[in-house]
Amino acid sequence: MKSFEEAVSIRRTNYTLSKEIxxxxxxxxxxxxxxxQEAPSAxxxxxxxVVVALGENHDAIWQITKDxxxxxxxxxxxxxxxxxxxxxxxxxxxxxxxxETETVEAMQKQFAAYADNFPIWAQQANGMAQFAVWTALSxxxxxxxxxxxxxxxxxxxxxxxxxxxxxxxxxxxxxxxPVQGPKDIEKMTIEDRVKVFS
Numbered sequence: 001m002k003s004f005e006e007a008v009s010i011r012r013t014n015y016t017l018s019k020e021i022x023x024x025x026x027x028x029x030x031x032x033x034x035x036x037q038e039a040p041s042a043x044x045x046x047x048x049x050v051v052v053a054l055g056e057n058h059d060a061i062w063q064i065t066k067d068x069x070x071x072x073x074x075x076x077x078x079x080x081x082x083x084x085x086x087x088x089x090x091x092x093x094x095x096x097x098x099x100e101t102e103t104v105e106a107m108q109k110q111f112a113a114y115a116d117n118f119p120i121w122a123q124q125a126n127g128m129a130q131f132a133v134w135t136a137l138s139x140x141x142x143x144x145x146x147x148x149x150x151x152x153x154x155x156x157x158x159x160x161x162x163x164x165x166x167x168x169x170x171x172x173x174x175x176x177x178p179v180q181g182p183k184d185i186e187k188m189t190i191e192d193r194v195k196v197f198s
Contacts, residue, residue, distance in 0.1 A: 007139045011131075012185075014143030015084075017091035017176030023140045025054060025093075028175075031140060032095060035132035041125035045107050045118070048129045049098040051161050061096070061172065062089035064156045065149050072152070088147065091176035096157065097130055098167040099123065126170055134173065143178035146171050 002010070021028075029052055036050050053061055066085045073081050088094070104122045108115040130146065137144050150169040157169060 002139055007135050011135045011138040012143075012182035013145045014178050014182040015087055015145055016179040017087070017143050017145075017174065018179050019090065019092045019176055021092045021142065021177045023142065028052075028093070028137070028140065028142070031136040032133050035136045036129050039125060039129035039132050041128075042118070042121035043107060043111065045103060045122060045125065047100045047103040047107075047122045048126045049100050049163070049167050050129070050133075051096040051098070051163065052093065053096065053161070054093040057161075058091070058093045058174075059089055060160055061094050061153075061157065062086075062174075064160065065153050068152050068156065069149075088145075088172075088174040091174040092142075093175055095133055095173040095175065096161070096169060097126055097171045097173065098163065098169050099126055100164075100166055101168050102164075102166040123170070130171060130173065137173075137175050141178075142175050143182070144173050144175035146173050148172070 032050065032052055036048060039048065041047065062085050065088075066082060069081055069085070070078060099122050104118050107118045111118075134144050134146070148171055150171070154169045157163075158165065158167065
């Protein structure tokens with residue numbers, strides 16, 4: 001186990017992934033469940049929902065996405081899109097992140113004074129769960145990236161996994177064994193982002 005700071009630092013976007021993982025699938029699922037369970041949410045709303053898709057179910061997500069985009073993207077421009085989607089399909093699995101909208105609506109009714117904030121807070125909570133899951137996957141030596149093909153794929157994904165209509169898809173996280181390291185990124189100086197007053 002790395003320190004928390006190390007684990008956060010190695011969590012990076014990695015697009016070059018394979019199915020040849022060196023971690024037990026049961027451990028991956030256990031870590032994902034734990035991170036979703038422990039991620040905080042305003043008013044303890046717990047509106048985040050997750051589907052972990054492995055094997056053929058993982059492949060199906062990216063086939064669904066490819067089929068839908070093929071109808072939208074002009075044929076002469078589809079090759080780069082297909083290449084990108086094939087990269088996601090080459091990964092070991094995908095975590096689908098949803099918000100359970102019925103939960104959010106119930107909170108809006110219960111705490112009317114804060115009604116406008118609950119959808120925002122729900123997405124913040126979902127983002128924290130995404131970050132926690134991504135960091136945990138990185139800590140296991142896996143690579144991941146976060147995609148947003150919603151709402152284009154929402155209906156087909158919900159049908160495939162028989163999720164309730166009240167689940168709103170927010171993101172797709174393919175993960176697998178890193179084939180190469182993530183690309184370098186340029187970061188702003190921290191002084192431009194964090195101000196300290198003592």
